[in-house]
Amino acid sequence: MRNDLGAFLADGVNSPIPTPPNFPRRVISGRGPWLIDNNGRSYIDLWMGFGALLYGHSDALIANAVREGLEHLHFSSIPTPLIDRVSQQLHENYTCAERVRFATTGSDATMLAARLARHVTGRSRILRVHGGYHGGNEFPLSDGGLVKSVDVGDCVLFNDLATLGAALATREFAAFMVEPVLANNGCVPPHPTYLQQARALCSENDTLLIFDEVVTGFRLSAGGAQSKFGVTPDLCTLSKAIAGGLPLSALCGRADLMTDVFFPRGPVFHAGTFAGHPLALHVASAHIDRLNSDPPYDAASNLARIMGSHMDAEMRRLGIKGAVQREGSMLSVAFGVSAFQYGVLATNFDTRRFDIFVAEMAMAGCLMPPLPTETIFMCPAHAAVMDQILLATTTALTAVSRA
Numbered sequence: 158m159r160n161d162l163g164a165f166l167a168d169g170v171n172s173p174i175p176t177p178p179n180f181p182r183r184v185i186s187g188r189g190p191w192l193i194d195n196n197g198r199s200y201i202d203l204w205m206g207f208g209a210l211l212y213g214h215s216d217a218l219i220a221n222a223v224r225e226g227l228e229h230l231h232f233s234s235i236p237t238p239l240i241d242r243v244s245q246q247l248h249e250n251y252t253c254a255e256r257v258r259f260a261t262t263g264s265d266a267t268m269l270a271a272r273l274a275r276h277v278t279g280r281s282r283i284l285r286v287h288g289g290y291h292g293g294n295e296f297p298l299s300d301g302g303l304v305k306s307v308d309v310g311d312c313v314l315f316n317d318l319a320t321l322g323a324a325l326a327t328r329e330f331a332a333f334m335v336e337p338v339l340a341n342n343g344c345v346p347p348h349p350t351y352l353q354q355a356r357a358l359c360s361e362n363d364t365l366l367i368f369d370e371v372v373t374g375f376r377l378s379a380g381g382a383q384s385k386f387g388v389t390p391d392l393c394t395l396s397k398a399i400a401g402g403l404p405l406s407a408l409c410g411r412a413d414l415m416t417d418v419f420f421p422r423g424p425v426f427h428a429g430t431f432a433g434h435p436l437a438l439h440v441a442s443a444h445i446d447r448l449n450s451d452p453p454y455d456a457a458s459n460l461a462r463i464m465g466s467h468m469d470a471e472m473r474r475l476g477i478k479g480a481v482q483r484e485g486s487m488l489s490v491a492f493g494v495s496a497f498q499y500g501v502l503a504t505n506f507d508t509r510r511f512d513i514f515v516a517e518m519a520m521a522g523c524l525m526p527p528l529p530t531e532t533i534f535m536c537p538a539h540a541a542v543m544d545q546i547l548l549a550t551t552t553a554l555t556a557v558s559r560a
């Protein structure tokens with residue numbers, strides 16, 4: 158067995174996300190806020206499985222649910238009753254979820270949402286937000302700066318109602334697909350009435366409003382952004398945090414849009430060998446019960462607030478121009494700008510300083526998402542290591558100020 162890492166992986170990696178200096182190439186275990194690499198070094202994880210982990214690594218509830226699920230029936234081609242149980246849980250948590258279809262990845266769910274919207278409206282174009290990310294599908298849903306091989310499609314700026322209104326008034330769009338809190342263009346909260354007005358504009362123009370809650374679902378609240386902001390989309394997609402780190406996704410939406418439309422009752426094709434995998438559903442069911450009965454949201458938001466305020470104060474003290482934006486437990490930083498209300502990609506932010514910050518944070522033992530378009534995800538397990546996180550932040554910002 159060759160021991161040089163990535164020898165047989167194409168380009169040595171399995172993702173478009175770079176490995177920054179001082180980052181571990183492989184991790185072998187984790188507990189709470191910690192990740193341990195293949196050299197035995199421990200790091201505090203501020204990325205938390207792309208936001209999927211609300212209770213930290215190796216949480217006992219998830220581990221027990223996996224064990225229990227394996228004992229029952231780990232896979233079959235006939236669904237288990239868990240598919241009914243979890244669809245009911247989604248219905249009870251998500252205001253738009255009159256009906257549910259399960260898939261495996263976020264990309265599956267957004268692809269299905271777009272396909273359904275095209276069918277029910279008879280229109281083909283999907284309007285989206287500049288810098289929003291909806292997965293790696295081979296159709297124009299991604300322009301997060303990463304994807305160069307597909308047409309980026311029709312985009313408007315997040316938080317910009319004037320261009321949204323003008324685009325929708327053409328009545329050419331099947332749907333407006335939007336992350337209700339932009340999580341792939343830095344962390345960008347919606348302006349106070351943005352989602353309400355987007356809702357109204359979509360209804361006026363017979364365009365479906367699709368909330369891509371792949372990140373925000375179960376991360377901002379147990380009812381996602383739609384519950385937090387009180388705006389009900391026509392359809393929504395969920396994935397990362399449903400099953401606490403196991404692969405599962407869902408398309409949820411209005412009953413009239415999701416009845417008798419899927420093949421063979423209708424023409425909209427939906428299939429997937431592992432769609433609604435019983436093991437992932439078993440974990441999702443236990444995870445959703447816990448998110449409802451022992452919500453991590455206030456504690457996680459409070460830690461994100463502490464970290465954000467600390468970064469703000471230290472940047473001021475050190476004379477670094479930069480901005481921190483936060484929504485709930487999600488936050489991100491950009492250097493060289495004083496705000497990024499339309500997303501970092503709409504600004505001239507300083508990538509060099511960002512890269513230094515990430516590398517210095519890792520050197521100080523804290524792993525954050527390595528791209529300025531991604532967000533840090535906090536969870537209550539970080540409470541025990543908050544002093545180390547704040548110290549690492551000061552050390553890394555000091556290095557940024559000298560660069």
Ligand SMILES: Cc1ncc(COP(=O)(O)O)c(C=O)c1O
Nearest residue numbers: 262263264290291292369371372
């Ligand atoms: C908002 C959003 N939608 C969809 C996706 C695609 O999900 P997946 O990577 O599971 O296909 C992502 C992935 O990061 C995402 O952030």
